[in-house]
Amino acid sequence: MTETYDFQPDEVRRSDHSTLVHQHINWGMVRAHIVKRTGLARQETRIAPYQHSFLINLKGGARSGEDFVEGRSIGFTPRRPGSVVFVPAHREWSGWDEGDATGSYLFVSVDTTFIEETLGSKHLVGLKPAIGFRDNMIEDALRRIAAELNNPDPISVTMAESQAVQLFVQLLRLNGVGLEPAKGGLSPLNLKRINAIIESRPANPPSLEELVREIGVSRRHFFRAFKQSTGKTPHSYVAEHRLKRAVDLLRTTDLSATDIALGCGFASSSHFTVAFKQALGTGPSEFRRRWRS
Numbered sequence: 001m002t003e004t005y006d007f008q009p010d011e012v013r014r015s016d017h018s019t020l021v022h023q024h025i026n027w028g029m030v031r032a033h034i035v036k037r038t039g040l041a042r043q044e045t046r047i048a049p050y051q052h053s054f055l056i057n058l059k060g061g062a063r064s065g066e067d068f069v070e071g072r073s074i075g076f077t078p079r080r081p082g083s084v085v086f087v088p089a090h091r092e093w094s095g096w097d098e099g100d101a102t103g104s105y106l107f108v109s110v111d112t113t114f115i116e117e118t119l120g121s122k123h124l125v126g127l128k129p130a131i132g133f134r135d136n137m138i139e140d141a142l143r144r145i146a147a148e149l150n151n152p153d154p155i156s157v158t159m160a161e162s163q164a165v166q167l168f169v170q171l172l173r174l175n176g177v178g179l180e181p182a183k184g185g186l187s188p189l190n191l192k193r194i195n196a197i198i199e200s201r202p203a204n205p206p207s208l209e210e211l212v213r214e215i216g217v218s219r220r221h222f223f224r225a226f227k228q229s230t231g232k233t234p235h236s237y238v239a240e241h242r243l244k245r246a247v248d249l250l251r252t253t254d255l256s257a258t259d260i261a262l263g264c265g266f267a268s269s270s271h272f273t274v275a276f277k278q279a280l281g282t283g284p285s286e287f288r289r290r291w292r293s
Contacts, residue, residue: 029114030160032149036104048092051109055085056142060103067095077132086130106146110164118219137170153267155205162235185229250288257284
């Protein structure tokens with residue numbers, strides 16, 4: 001049995017291959033692995049995780065094979081890039097497949113206690129393994145986690161946890177489960193405390209776990225109350241705050257883009273540039289030039 005705590009790609013997807021590259025990161029409540037192979041032939045799969053697990057084909061496809069859930073054959077669904085597999089904790093998916101010679105996939109495991117406290121355990125009882133399905137929202141959330149693995153920074157843990165919640169919200173909706181609406185947002189005092197923490201740590205933004213501890217409520221309550229109060233997830237709120245700070249520094253100081261990037265919690269100047277362009281449509285240097293012209 002393969003545990004998601006100690007992910008071994010050759011055990012989870014045994015295969016004949018000429019090369020293998022394995023990247024991984026552990027954010028505590030969320031763990032992610034990207035595996036890339038070339039020279040693939042037939043490969044076998046067996047995933048029996050202790051945590052909830054997702055697998056998405058990033059490159060290459062499986063055209064033929066056979067899948068089993070709990071040892072029972074369920075036939076085979078061809079898997080192209082973007083196809084997703086979900087295996088709940090303590091369930092099993094196994095089988096074999098043949099397809100493209102070059103392939104890569106992302107494997108994500110999510111702590112069961114974390115997601116139960118966030119969304120409520122009663123909603124998760126009926127979730128079943130789902131093999132080779134497509135859903136744009138789930139695919140997008142998994143690709144965002146992959147992007148954080150490739151470019152981690154101090155806020156990546158918050159981003160990964162936020163996307164994990166989105167994965168399960170969409171799974172529940174696909175299964176026809178409605179989530180109870182939040183009954184109230186954060187109090188003005190608690191929101192002020194959260195803002196004070198964020199503002200005091202621009203280079204090392206607080207994680208979701210730290211914010212939850214500060215308020216002294218459950219993850220589930222905090223996530224919903226925070227979004228009701230601000231209209232944003234904790235990740236989006238912190239990301240927006242550090243970009244606003246970066247804009248202020250570009251306008252009012254002569255600090256280099258690299259110094260501003262590191263001072264605002266970005267892993268590198270290149271990561272800062274990408275995030276800045278996505279948000280404002282131009283790079284930091286060009287923004288400063290236009291502002292001062």
